[in-house]
Amino acid sequence: MKGFKQLAIAGLVTAALAGCNDNDDKAINVTLLHMNDHHSHIAADDFDYDVSALNLSATNEAGQAIEEVEVTYGGFAMMKTLFDEMTASSVNPIKIHAGDAITGTLYYSLFEGEADAAVMNDICFDVFALGNHEFDDGDAGLAKFLDFLSSDSCDTPVLAANVVPDSSSAIAEGYIQPYTVMRFQGEKVGLIGIDIADKTKNSSQPDDGTEFLNEMATAQQYIDELRDDGVNKIILVTHYQYQNDLALAQGLSGVDVIVGGDSHTLLGSSELAEAGFNVIDSYPALTTNADGEAVCVVQAWEYAHLMGKLEASFDKKGVVQSCEGTPVMPVTAEFVYEYNDSEYRVLSGTDAQLVVDALATIPEIMAVEPNANTEALLASFDEQVEVLEQTVIGQVADDLCLERYPGQGRSTICDASATYARGSDISNIVAKAFLMVTPTADIGIQNGGGVRVDVAAGEYTIADAYTLLPFSNTLITMDMTGQEIVTVLEDALSNTIDDGGSSGSYPYASGLRYDVDASASEGSRISNVEVNSRVAGDWAAIDLAATYTVVTNDFIASGRDGYDTFGVVYNAGRFVDTYTEYAQGFISYMDMLSDANESLTKLRMDEYSTQSYIGRDGCDHSAQSDCEGY
Structure with a gap:
């Protein structure tokens, strides 16, 4: 001393x-x-x-x-x-x-x-x-x-x-x-x-x-x-x-x-x-x-x-x-x-x-x-950690491609054509994992940059989960109106698309899906937003006046990476920190799948958060096969 x-x-x-x-x-x-x-x-x-x-x-x-x-x-x-x-x-x-x-x-x-x-x-x-x-x-x-x-x-x-x-x-x-x-x-x-x-x-x-x-x-x-x-x-x-x-x-x-x-x-x-x-x-x-x-x-x-x-x-x-x-x-x-x-x-x-x-x-x-x-x-x-990190916690049935925005070509194991229409496989799955391990949440939202690697088919270990999600983020829940959720998505796209932004801000979600037009003006890039709480029922148009519980990571929950409206809600004290590290959340999801004798697979197309994507150049990825950039 x-x-x-x-x-x-x-x-x-x-x-x-x-x-x-x-x-x-x-x-x-x-x-x-x-x-x-x-x-x-x-x-x-x-x-x-x-x-x-x-x-x-x-x-x-x-x-x-x-x-x-x-x-x-x-x-x-x-x-x-x-x-x-x-x-x-x-x-x-x-x-x-x-x-x-x-x-x-x-x-x-x-x-x-x-x-x-x-x-x-x-x-x-x-x-x-x-x-x-x-x-x-x-x-x-x-x-x-x-x-x-x-x-x-x-x-x-x-x-x-x-x-x-x-x-x-x-x-x-x-x-x-x-x-x-x-x-x-x-x-x-x-x-x-x-x-x-x-x-x-x-x-x-x-x-x-x-x-x-x-x-x-x-x-x-x-x-x-x-x-x-x-x-x-x-x-x-x-x-x-x-x-x-x-x-x-x-x-x-x-x-x-x-x-x-x-x-x-x-x-x-x-x-x-x-x-x-x-x-x-x-x-x-x-x-x-x-x-x-x-x-x-x-x-x-x-x-x-x-x-x-x-x-x-x-x-x-x-x-x-x-x-x-x-x-x-x-x-x-x-x-x-x-x-x-x-x-x-x-x-x-x-x-x-x-x-x-x-x-x-x-x-x-x-x-x-x-x-x-x-x-x-x-x-x-x-x-013992070095040994136990290699513990197999599940099986991956498909190669799960990593991208930040649709068709980017960032993946090291998938051709850009695999993510051309709807974006990252694994980022959507991460958002779903957080939703499934958080019983109080209706919707999960994850920024693309918080997911770091592709996931190849085969055995999946604890170490793999920490490589996928390496930061010390925790899972946060926030009660938000439908309008606030739509604005969050617009915030994220603004930070992704406009000058000085980051492609890592691109939003992925579970229990929430939407169309993206990156060529539209700021605040008008998201349309046809639908909700399916906990992916347990039917899809329906989001109610802008209704309140939904969103689970996300505390990095973007605090307003970083351009998620400004998250930050407003967070700073007003309208959040609950679960104090579960987000890698642990993914491990728990893998355990849930293993307990049910299921493997990690690509989601159904209707579950992908980006249902259609128009790039900044106006090129519609759903209608054209030769779009470039984002």
Whole structure:
């Protein structure tokens, strides 16, 4: 930790003293060390840090000043160090994971929760609350993960007060409990787990008989039960979203602290925001409960990028008197920069120290040495990845051509004539895969540039899926009107066709089809738009006033690649991030086909999103065989 200043205390909040105290009880402090939503992101990540104002002496190959460096941060090897050090130096520490531990990366695809359980047991959480994605592979998939989690001597309690498994569920007996009680200095502290009900039922795949009860009513039920048992210090560990947590706190009697997850909310300082991170609010947030007493609300972002540290002081009656703390983002003190297109170099000497000093002005950042044992544990899984990546997950019956627009000639295994009329085979299939693995969606949309290779007939492996879809995009759903969807298509074509655009913007879809006239004026290039929700019924003209749920990747969902109307919807908060990496979505689709003894094949012609195509030169690909360009 040399070179970085000690953690700053941020956001001191004080509640009013509450009444007289019982002689038998005593005031205590506890320290909550928490994380959430790591989604199988086990390894460290990196972020770009602007160093243009630091006057570094290092330059790139062209002799130009370095404008940014890569900073390595997060990951379980550094999180292990952080949790160990903070546990050793804190008063009455409680280590908390607030849900969505699994699904999202190759570590889950290949190890089905074993790798996640191993690194979680390495930290040894005192409580783990279930999130919605814990049910992505049904109750049986959750049971498998929890078996891995309980195979270690750590034996973390798994909390889910509002989850009621059916008697036939794989998690019916002995897997979950509504709450746990910990003791510090003779005082009881109760921790209750709450999972987000509707989202879990509608966006994940719990067994039909598993019930998800109302969050507010269930929380109050168990708060009352604990209070009747003499527990007056109540912490909710929720996977329920930040804004919901604030409302939950205000509606409950007897709640003191909420440690949350699900919305991937980053709470922190203005300095962290100025460094380019999307800080939503200060840490901790403070509100009052139904009794008018203070409630501290915290969350710790995502992907094992940081740990939250909250110190809460309780009076003799269990009423919160103060909360203070900050998130802690662990980083290494080694920084790399791009020397040329094929070489990265490490900063050294004075340059490295200048970056260290600059990062030290951000209260959340702390230099940390990765834990060697955890690194070895990760290496053991990584060694298996190379073998497991070659796991065959399905069969491909046809060569599936890659193009960006109809007749482009980009494919390396197909003649341009194969994609001349309707465009890419595989891009249409990718859009369908995302639709099929997202139960709440009516329509899937994918930009052509996000699909990278042809798919040849034969065996298909996990590695093939990551070659096809190599980016770290996640699947997003958005509720949009028919008119907004048509405008999105027009946006994409404008970026494809007009000056300065990208052919990678060309839109592909599933459950949605249309005619394209690239020679028409901007805003008039799409016609005859039809919808067939989930490709499960008949095609009908899109209702411009109706609302449809669209699944797409978060890159274009945020408005990039020319998808401006997506960006408007996204920035208005009208989206749900499934946090499923899009390669994982395709792997899940291949698994679905294999389970049904089906191969990946070309779609029927009526399913192709581009039903007819007229190029920029006015040449109609449906009527002429000699059109050139697009």
